[in-house]
Amino acid sequence: MKALTIKYFLFLLAILLPVITLAQKKSPAHAADELFARQQYYAAIDKYKKAFTKVKNNREEKNRIIYRLADCYYYTENYHRAEAAYRRLVRFGWAKNHPEVLLHLADVLKIDGKYDEAIQQYKAYAERVPDDPRGKLGAESAALIQKWINNPSKYKVTNVRKLNSRAADFAPAFLSANYNELVFTSTRDGVTGKATDKWTGQNFSDLFMARQDRKGEWSTPVLLDKNKNINTPANEGAAQLNSRFNKLYFTRCPQIPDKKNGCQIYVSSRIGRNWGKARRLIIRGVDTTQAVGQPTLSSNGLTLIFSSDRPGGAGGKDLWMSVRTSKSAPFGHPINLGPLINTKGDEMFPFLRGDTALYFSSNGHGGMGGLDIFVSKIDSSGHWGKPKNLKYPINSTYDDFGIIFHPTESWGYLSSNRKGGRGKEDIYYFIEPPLEFTLSGTVTDDRTTFGVPNATVQLIGSDGITVKTITNDKGFYSFGKSQIKPNTTYEVKVSKDNYFNNIGRFTTAGVEFSKNFKKDIVLKPIPKKPIVLPDILYDLNKWNLKPQYQDSLQGLIQTLRENPNLVIELGSHTDSRDTKEYNDILSQKRARSVVDYLIMRGIDPKRLVAKGYGERVPRTLQKDIVKDGFLFKKGTTLDDAFINSLPSKAEREAAYALNRRTEFRVLRKDFIPNAGKVTIDTTAIQIAVNPIENSVKYTTDKKTGMYVVPCLINGYDEKFVYDRNSSGMISLKKALAMLQNGVISKNNFEGNPKEILKNNTIADHAVIHFDEVRIANKTVKDVKVIVSYRLNFDLVFGNYILQKFGKYHFNTQKHLFIFDEKK
Template identity: 55%
Template sequence: MVFPETSRKYSISGTLLSLGIFIMVSFVSPSVSYGQSRRIAAAEEAFNNFQYNVAVNRYKKAYSKTKSRPEKDRISFQMAECYRMMNNTKRAEVTYRRIIKSDFARRNPLVYLHYANMLRANEKYEDAKDYYSLYIENAPDDPRGTNGLRSCELASEWIENPTKFTVTNVKKINSKSDDFAATYADKFFNALIFTSTREGSTGKGLDDWTGQNFSDLFLTRQDRKGEWSEPALADAEGRINTSGNEGAPAFNDNFTTLYYTRCGNAEDSASNCQILVVKRSGRGWGEPQVLNLGKDTAVTNGHPAISSDELTLIFSSDRKNGQGGKDLWIATRKSTSDEFNKPLNLGAVVNTPGDEVFPFLKNDTVLYFSSNGHPGLGGLDIFKSVRRGDEWTVPVNMEVPVNSSADDFAMIFQPGEEQGFMTSNRKGGRGGDDIYSFINPPLVFTLQGTVKDDRTLQFVPLATVRLVGSDGSSVDAKTDPKGFYSFSKSQIKPNVTYELTVLKDNYFNKKARETTVGLEKNKDFVIDFLLEPIPEKPVVLPDILYDLAKWDLKPQYQDSLQGLIKTLLENETVVVELASHTDARDTEERNDILSQRRAESVVNYLIDRGIDPERLVAKGYGERVPRVLAKDVRKDGFLFKTGIRLTETFIDSLGTTAEKEAAHALNRRTEFRVLSKDFVPKPKNKEITQKVEIKINPEDNIVAIEVGRGNAVTIPVIVNGYNVKIMLDRDDRGLIFSLPEAQKLLQSGAITKDDFVGDANVILAEGSIADRAVFKIREFKIGPKTVSNVEASVSHKITEGVIMGESTINMLGRFKIDEANKQLIFN
């Protein structure tokens, strides 16, 4: 059946009006004969009394006698509704198809929705998309159309990428009838009470809704070998099971009290569903009592889920002021001897215009339930929501294989375990609804890789690979003769972030990071390492070059130090010398001072990036150590071969001035070499205060500017390491970036979302930057002057460039502008 329940009256529709589905009111056309009108009236009466099995047969007879095409279409729709309510999705699909292109469907677009639902239930997702789209055109405000369309799109993805759950039909329990909604029945969790319409049930006759027996509660036990006994009625005294429908049971934690649903009976098929509670009495049962959940006797209540202290009840009901269809409601009480307070709706996050049924509480905070209103594969799908305070999180579909295109519902967990039982009428079962066991096996992660010498690409044996987890775990592994290391599934755990460090004498340490946080599938991680040997000779840092007679570290060369910074951070016991060299021009004394200042400028930059000053030695060698090229180098178009020593004599022998300048530039370099490997790192929380002092060349207080038409002044500025030309704003409106200029900074990485003041998701929406957005500049530099945390704004009115007033420049110090000489001079 489409939405199984102890009484089919308490399935998806209860009363179809609760879903907003129109019910065709029977009428007799003047052209319809008296005998025909009686047949139609009898069919309508059975339909309105939820006797769908009876109604569909009566509609068939009426259809065969009807000649009017509009009336045939109306009867076809009613027949399709009967099949849908009986969960005969294939016949429902065929019957809806009969009228899908008729005037009846165009006047009643819900035909498109129901037809699409049947196509989806029958795994015809592409066809279903067309009719969901057609329904959306006719009913754009109904979320069921968009949810259905989204469901079809998700279905293929979920089918191709199943979760790690395993789901198995419990054939020993199931019959050819409906078997569903099981609950654990004892503290050993080897007994189940479940709902079934199998032979041997108490009720007499057949349920006119489904044409099956009335449902009862049955009991089965599992022996030591794991075999289930033949199910039998849960009570021999007839107190729980009656001539009506019983089912959807739930025990309290100590298995002394049973909550369950009772609906309808053979004599009174219009009776509503109620939740009953009954206590164990010896080996039998006491007298069931109806749970008082309000004065409205016209509503249907069912599917109880009780908290561990029995003070909170979540159940399904079609009562007023819900979201539509069957909703989940919550009721609380102060003690088990009190009645429950007025139920409250769980709200629009959990409930939908469709149906939410069969709740189950895990650890009192995790809610599992079934719904046909949230995006799913078809029919009822199982969802999960977590309670956060008084709110519930957005339900998450349990995906394949827990869910299928059929009905999947009534999921229960064994306490403390990731296993339990659920119900489905998917393909391959024994009957209609079958009980399935499931297990969510623990996630399995492994980590392995190789360690090689970066210089030779040969394996490094006996290297230590240290694994430190965010959970406090720490374990070491050694590489074998082929450089291989591994960590087993017992060492790599779910929801942990790991830092790996590779250590080997005479090599720089290497680090990597990996995480299992958020992963829901098994994974074998592979991380390979290339270890760099600690060199005996100094290593020239790439692209650390200087202008003639200058020592300041240019912003465009700061990136060249990132590799060294990473090496120093990964090797906290290493002490290095930063050696700078000049070319041979000027006096030796002046070159010694210049090279010392160059070395100190690099050291100072490293300290600003968090490197302990005690690990850094600045040394200026002046012109005394000409560079010897370890490899071919091309500079400014000139090739200098391996082994050349760039002495003053060699450079003077070169043919052109340009070639000589290129050679001199190669001598103006900074190198590093390892002095020791036994430095003891300071505690992480100890402040590092030592700083290398660098004397400022007085000429550096002068910044060249541009003066254009109308005395427009443009000043070169470095914003977070990026060069930007900014126009002086005589009106001093602050520091304002045009949208294009701000976007350049954002795209280049000079600023990030974290630099904006306010909600970055709003400020940076739709690939742009909001007008008047404010952001912080971490490092704002003009010439030698630097200031931090400068506030700037974005203006859509400025079409290009950047402007700033004198107040911004004053943040860096007192200054004057000499327009005649095109200079900004700091005092």
């Protein structure tokens, strides 16, 4: 895409050319062709319209006029009419011999946001002209535009409305070392020249300046020079200053009728607050007939990069470099920056940043549409690297060009004729906002899904800084932007009494945009019941820890490292074969083998207690387990009665193997780590045997006289009120207490726990399945109760549940609840 003023006012490289026309000399379009050859597209439009009506019976000439008219619309930004004209040419088949029509049609389709159609036309052009990479690059970039818009870069771009007018305002440059003054090109009212340009129908351009006050407000732009040392009736623009801000380099395009003139680079020296007479910059090998312009200089003023369509380039306008030996010497012969930078399209508006980054605009590298801004950086060998598109929002589907940066900060200005501007082309301010990060999340109980209040959350940075906070009553925590730094890796360590610590991790390293991180942490309650370590199994009559099972202890090692205040018991078990005395000793040796391994891995021995349980505690499965191809169901107790009932020896051996296990449970949570090492005796065998009777003592509720019976629910001491007609009910208060104390978990609820346990409560009429209920010496699996908001007692059992245990009766004289023994 060529913007209305870019190719003449912005580019300022127009040359007064001799008349070149594809038509016969006496064609009705002859006058229009002369204007077109002089790049006076605005004036040529009416001439071509009139010529079209005069051409009779010459389809080729009519199509040629439509093509020229389409280009005039294209160059003057009337993209709607340009698209219609290019489509007409394709429909008439004229693009078969003039494939560039397909490229121009694709360009205007991309501008109009018709990306899929644009891709089709780019691909069609690539097939017709495979040596021109613009077709392939255009299709590739058009496919990415929507993604770039949906995922913008880190820059924020805003229109500097006080600098802009209804005309064209573009190509800004810093005018002073304070970086609060700009010089820019404009065709607004008040320019020096009074004539109207026949390309655009606008004024000829001049250099204007404006200053920003301490409040950030811009002054009304005024002419940079009223003495006509710089501004003349011709076009002036695309200025840059040297590093000392005492020399102004800019482009001037003389307007001498009927004479071949190329735009040239001029230089003026600052004299006090004024500028001296401008003189043409001497570049060896460049005469006044060649068009050069848009200069940018290295910090030492010895290297000049500019844009030109001089012979020897890749096609269109290329970027060239010229070097001089001193500031008083002329610049040497131009050197083309090569095919990595230059294309068959136009490369313009170069800007050197820090002498190592070259920013420029191009329509030949593919992009969002029209001129896009690219950057190339010098590599270790001193060569310019592959240009990188700055993407959206620096670039748009229109023309984006003339970018400048503050030398040390991440802000600057650019020009664009994108939608939403004030005039033809506008000046925009851009900034890379400082990276700001926040962190928030919710700490929840793994068992209940409820938020955990008053948990301590530590944010530990790789920079050595640690900050902490406390969760609120809903388990929510947050850290502000002042607490989280860029390029830092963080651990989020959460702790609370009666829970295992948990650690989350995130990093800001490599994150290019400000971000609100979210890190929810789940805390697992420390269970009172032993936890079976995964895959710590033993051969018959063996106690050594097999190498293949050592990896199973890594999770426990990690838990102990993350929870340095825990003291745990490692309890080992045998199957029921051999004598009890032998099995007690064997289980103790198995426990010690695990403890010894943990000590070898750096765990303080004072935190470990080995205990052998022998064969006395058959395993009750907490989940379905497949062993040696046999399925053992959740809730099964692997006692002798069950094992002896199994049909095959192989199945019985698998059950015995599941009993040969090691478990751990937390003994204390008050261990204080220290550097000392104390050897402890782990040889003692502790085994407690509690006789279990077929009856329990009950009490009587003082208010109602109802019987209150003790029981074990999921291994925890509880009580129920006997109401013969009840089906099994539990109060909300009691259900919440059981949930929070670990008697039950989210997995004990019937249905979706997220719905039942939302808002840190339990839904009325929720159904709870107790894994097991033991009363006296009787145990029943999967006992169902219903939550009631109106229940006056904590827990009520009736005959519906109790009859599952067997026949029972109450001895009111001895206050005993008794199960009748079978005779």
